[in-house]
Amino acid sequence: MEKKDMEIMKKAMAFEAIMLMLIIFIGGAMAKSPSVIIVGAGMSGISAAKTLSDAGITDLTILEATGRIGGRMYKVPFAGLQVEKGANWVEGVGGKELNPMWKMAQELHLRNFESNYDNISANCYKENGGLYEEKVVNDALEIVAKVDKSGEKLSSSLPSSGFEDISLLTMQRLMKHVPTDPVSMVTDYYTYDYEFAEPPRVTSMQNTVPLSTFTNFGDKLHFVADQRGYESLVHHLAHQFLKSDKHGNFVDPRLILNQVVRRISYSASEVTVTTEDGKVYKADYVMVSVSIGVLQTNLIKFAPPLPDKKIIAMYQFDMSVYTKIFLKFNSTFWPTGDGTEFFLYASERRGYYPIWQHLETEFPGSHVLLVTVTDEESRRIEQQSDNDTKKEAMEVLRKMFGENIPNATDILVPKWWSDRFYKGSFSNWPIGVNRYEFDHMRAPIGRVYFTGEHTSEHYNGYVHGAYLAGIDSANIMIRCIKNGFCKFSIKAKNA
Template structure:
C-alpha cells in the first residue's frame, strides 16, 4: 500500500487498483458497511481473487447483528432468529457447518408469530392469566380478519394501512369484532404483527405487508448468538473498523471513497451495504448524485424500530413457556417478553417493544428503560424479583443504523426493494432493504451480499476483459456442501 501526507491529510489507496500505473494483477473493490451483507460480499469477492477493503464505522463488525457477552453468556441485542429453518435458507450451510444449535420456536412460517402458541402465557394488566382457549379462538379470528383484509385490498384502487383495512373489516363483519378481554387479546396479536415489521399498523402497507417469501421450517433462535457466524465469514478479510464513510465519488474508471477523517480509498468498484436508515439520513454524499429512481427507493421504503431490553435475574420465577405477554386495550399498551431460559438455560427475559413505543422508550436512559420493562413484568407477576443486570438496545438512535429493519410503507410499491438493489455504474447495493424476497432478515442481507458480489465481479472483470480467469462467487463446491441444522425444542 502506498501512502503520503498532504496538509496533514493521509491519502490511502486500496491495496490494488486499476486507475493508476496501468492494469494491475487483481481488480479491487471497497465494501462500505460490515454488517451481514457487507461481510458476505467481501468474503465472496475475496474468495474470487479480488483485492477487497471493508470500511466499517463501528468498532466492531456485524452491524445490526450484535451478540453481547457481558452477562458471561451470549445474548443477541440485534437479530437473533433464523427465519426459515430449512436447507433452502441461504445461511443454513454456514450455520450447519459450524454446528451451531438452533432452538425452534415455531414450526409455522407465519409472520403473525415467531412461536407455536402452545408455549406461552398471556396475562391482563391485573396479573390474571388469559385462558388458553380464548387466546386460540381470538388467534383464529385474527387470521380470518387478515383474510378479509385481502378482499378489501382487491377492492381498493389506492393502498391503505393495515389498521384502516382492519377497521373496514369490522364495519362489514360485526361477527369478527371482539369485546372485553377478547378485544385486548386481539390487540396483542396486532401488536405482535407490528413487532414483525417494527412499525405501527397505521403505517404498514396493506398491499405490501405479505409480499416477502416465507421459507419453510419455522423460526429458529440462535442459541449461541450470531457472532460465531459473522466471525467465520469475516476471517482473513481486510477490515478497517472506525472508518465512517462520508463521500463516494464514482468515475468511469473507478470509485473514490472518503472517510470522516479525510482518508481516501480508491478501487475499481464499491459495494454499498450500509443500513437503509443511514442512506435516508444522507450521511454519505454521492458524487455525482444517485439517480432519481434510486433516491425515490431510499425515501419510499420504511425503516422500523424494534428494540430489546434484556433483563438478567438470579433465579427463575416465571412459567416455563417460550414467551410471556401482556394484553391491553391498545397495541401500544401490550407487551411481549421472550423467555431465553427456555431456549438457552439462562435466567433471562427479553422485553421487545416496537414502533412508536420503541421510539418513546429510546428517549429514556438505559436505567429508566430497564425499569419500564420491569414494571410491565410486575403487572403480570407481582412477586417478580428485580434484575441483577440489564442491557438495552438503541437501534433507532444509533447513528450507525438509524432503525432496525425495513418494511413496506402505505402507498409505496414493494418493487422499491429491487430498485434499491439495482447497481448504479460501478456502485453495487446490498443489505436487507435490497431484498425483495427476504426483507428485514439476516438471510435476506446475506443473500443480497452474495448477489452484489456476483454483479460486481461480472461488471469489473468484463472491463478487465478477464471473465474467464476468475471463479464465480458461488462455486459448485460451496453449494453442494450440506450439513443438517441442529434443532431442539426443550
C-alpha cells in the same frame, strides 16, 4: 534505397509490430483485476466481498465504521452470558427450500432452540393481573389468521407491480376486523409488529401476505443461543477469503476497521471514498452495504448527488426499530416448563411491553427475561434512562405476577435507532413503495453499487435477505466488469 536496405527495414518493422503485439498481449494478460471498496462489514457486505473474491476480483478494501464485523448480528456480554443485541432467530426453517442461514448454522453446529409459540394463548395476562381464558385468546388469534388468509387471496389478485397495494390495516378493514380491545390488539401486535417492527397501518400487504420467508423456507423459527454469537456466521464467510491468524483473528490488510465513511465521490473512471479521519481511498468501483436508515441520513455524502428518483425511493422505504430488552433476576418467579416460554401482556396501550420470553430453556438457571418492544415505544425508550425503563418493566411484571416479586438486578437496552451507524434494526416494506421504486432504490449509479437486506426483493428485513442480497449485488457488479452488461433494468411503473 537499395533492395537489401528495404528488406532490412521491412524486417525491423515486422519485428517492432510483433513486439508491440506481444507487449499488448502481455499487458492485457497481466492487467490487475478491478479494485473494489466495500463500505460496511455486516452480513451483506461480507457476502458481497466473498462473491467478488470467488469470481477472481480480489483487489478489495472493506471499510467498516466500527471495531468489529457482523453489523446488526451482534453478541454482547450480559449477566455472565453472551446475548444477541440484534438478530436472534434463524427464521424460515423446515420448508421446501433450505434457508442458507440454517444450512450454515448446522455446519457450524450453532447452538439453537426451536421457538414454540403454540401455547401462547394460555399465557396472556390481563393489564391488571390474572390470565385471560385460553379460549378468548384463541378466538382472537383465529380471527387474525382468517383475515390473513383472506388477505393472501386478495394479494395474489393484485398486479405484481404493486401499484394497487394496500396496507395491512386496510386489509383488516376490508375483512371487517379492526383490533380495539386489549386482547385483539396484543394478538394483532404479536402477528404483525413482532415480525415487521411496525404496525399494520404502514406495512404493505402485498409484500408480507403471504410472507416469502415462511412460504419458501418453512414456518419454524430457531433462537440462537450460542456463546460464539449469531455473528459467527459472518465470521465463517469472512474466513473463507480473508487472512486470519492461528487464533482466528483477522489480519488481512484488506479489512480496515474503525473507518467511518463520510463521502463517496464518483466519476466515469473511478470512485474516491473519504473517511471521517481524513483518509482517502480510491478504486474502480464501490459497493455500499450500509443500512437504509443510514442512507436516509447525511452520514455519507455522494458527489455528485444521487439522482432524485433514487433518493426519493430510498426515503420512502422504512427503517424499523425492534428492541429486545434483557432483564436479569436473582431468582425465577414466572412459570417455567413446557408451553410457558412466551407470554403476552394485554395493555390498553398497544405495544406497551407486550411480548415476553423467559430464557430458562436457552440458558438454564440464568433467571433472564426478554421483552420486545418496537417502533414508537422503541424510540421513546431509547430517549429515557435504562433505570426508567427498568422501573416501567417492573411495574408491568408486578401487575402480571404480584407485588412481591424481586427487582431486576441488571438490564440491557439496545439502542439501534440512536446509533448513527445503523439508525434502526431492519427494513420494513411500507405501503406506497412499489416494484418500480424498489428497483430504483437498489439500482447501481455508475460505479456505485448498493446492497443490504433492504435490497432483497423477497426477504428484506431478514438475515438471509442480507446474505442473498450481497450475492445478488456482487453478481450485478461482476456482470458489468466481466461481460460489459452494466445497464440495470428497471421495469415500467405499471409492468
